[in-house]
Every structure is written in C-alpha cells, then in structure tokens.
Amino acid sequence: MADKNKNPMREIFVGKVVMNIGVGEAGEKLAKADRVLQRLTNGRKIVQTISKTTNKDLGIREGMPIGVKITLRGKEAEEMIRRALWVRNNRLPSYCFDRSGNFSFGIPDYTSFEGQKYDPAIGIFGLDINVVLERKGYRVSRRKIARGRIASHHRVTPKEAREFAKGKFNLEVIG
Numbered sequence: 001m002a003d004k005n006k007n008p009m010r011e012i013f014v015g016k017v018v019m020n021i022g023v024g025e026a027g028e029k030l031a032k033a034d035r036v037l038q039r040l041t042n043g044r045k046i047v048q049t050i051s052k053t054t055n056k057d058l059g060i061r062e063g064m065p066i067g068v069k070i071t072l073r074g075k076e077a078e079e080m081i082r083r084a085l086w087v088r089n090n091r092l093p094s095y096c097f098d099r100s101g102n103f104s105f106g107i108p109d110y111t112s113f114e115g116q117k118y119d120p121a122i123g124i125f126g127l128d129i130n131v132v133l134e135r136k137g138y139r140v141s142r143r144k145i146a147r148g149r150i151a152s153h154h155r156v157t158p159k160e161a162r163e164f165a166k167g168k169f170n171l172e173v174i175g
Contacts, residue, residue: 008136012101012156012164015134017077021127022049022067024058032122033068036110040127041080046070077131078168084129085169087112094162094175101156103165104130133161 019040021033030048037046049067051060060066072080085092087107097103108126111118118124133156140148156164165171 009154010135012133012135012160014077014081015073015132015138017072017080017132018069018130019072019080019127020049020067020069020130021125023125024060024066026065030065030068033125035122036125036127037068037070039116040110040113041070041072041076044070044072080129081131081169083113085171086114090170091172091174092165094158094173097158097161097173099158101133101158101161102131103133103161104128133164 019037021037023029023033034046034048038044046068047070048065049069051062051064051066054060054062084105084107088105092103092105096105106126106128107113109124110116110127111124135154135156137154138150140146141150162171162173166173
C-alpha cells in the first residue's frame with residue numbers, strides 16, 4: 001500500500017474458506033462430523049452435503065446426506081486459515097495451489113487444532129480446507145444481472161497466490 005500508483009483493483013484478498021468433512025453415510029457419523037465443525041467454528045450453522053449420484057458399491061443413494069461443510073468469509077476466514085496453517089506448521093506443498101490461484105489442504109485430525117481435545121463420544125475426524133483467493137470486481141462473473149467475464153490478466157495466478165500466502169499468512173511453500 002506504500003506505492004501511490006498501485007491499482008487497488010489488483011489487490012488479492014481471501015474470498016471465502018470452505019471447511020468440509022465427508023463421511024459417506026448419514027446417521028450418527030454425520031452428526032458427529034457436524035459437532036466437530038461446530039466446535040471448530042464456535043457454533044456456526046453447518047450445512048449438509050447431499051449425494052448427487054447413486055453408488056451401490058459404497059451404499060450411497062442419490063439425495064442421501066454424505067457430509068457436512070461450512071463457509072467462512074471476512075475476518076473469520078482469515079483467522080481460520082491462520083489456525084489451520086498452524087496445524088500444518090505453516091508449510092504446504094506447491095501442488096496445493098490450483099490454476100485459479102486457490103489452495104486446498106487437509107487436516108488429518110481435528111484435535112490437532114489449538115484448544116481442541118479428544119472426545120471419545122466423537123472419535124477422530126479429518127477435514128478438508130479450501131481457500132478461495134479473489135480480486136475486487138470478481139463478483140461480475142457471479143452476479144445474476146449484467147453478468148460479465150473476467151479478463152485473464154485479472155485472475156489470480158498460482159504464483160501470485162503463493163506470494164500472497166507467504167506475505168499474509170507467513171506460509172512456506174515446499175517444492
């Protein structure tokens with residue numbers, strides 16, 4: 001921000017963070033995964049993910065709840081990223097970044113988060129964390145009225161995403 005000529009539309013920010021636990025079945029296991037996400041997000045509302053297809057080998061029917069997720073935005077999202085990266089020792093491999101500049105990683109056990117203790121009634125659950133990075137003006141591609149396209153030079157590249165994560169979250173990218 002020190003440079004007066006820097007274009008504010010080129011600034012990168014965290015659009016959202018989606019935390020997901022896939023359990024593959026409804027019932028008690030799904031309720032336990034719901035409790036895990038509520039613990040991690042201080043009681044925020046959790047959404048169930050629904051199966052879109054039927055897979056007889058896995059015992060999944062179309063329309064069956066198979067997981068839970070939550071979307072965080074703003075300061076809550078940035079704080080969750082810091083907490084999750086702390087679990088990963090602020091290190092991620094370069095393959096965690098996709099072509100759109102977003103990055104995703106997994107946490108093998110929710111008890112690795114600071115302040116979380118093992119609860120025998122819940123068990124052990126891992127979760128996936130997806131971070132979406134955007135620039136201002138990206139809403140043009142999602143809005144309903146007067147939808148437009150985003151130019152390729154306005155999209156976040158993987159290199160820019162890595163640099164943003166290094167500066168903002170003190171992330172070390174391996175490989």
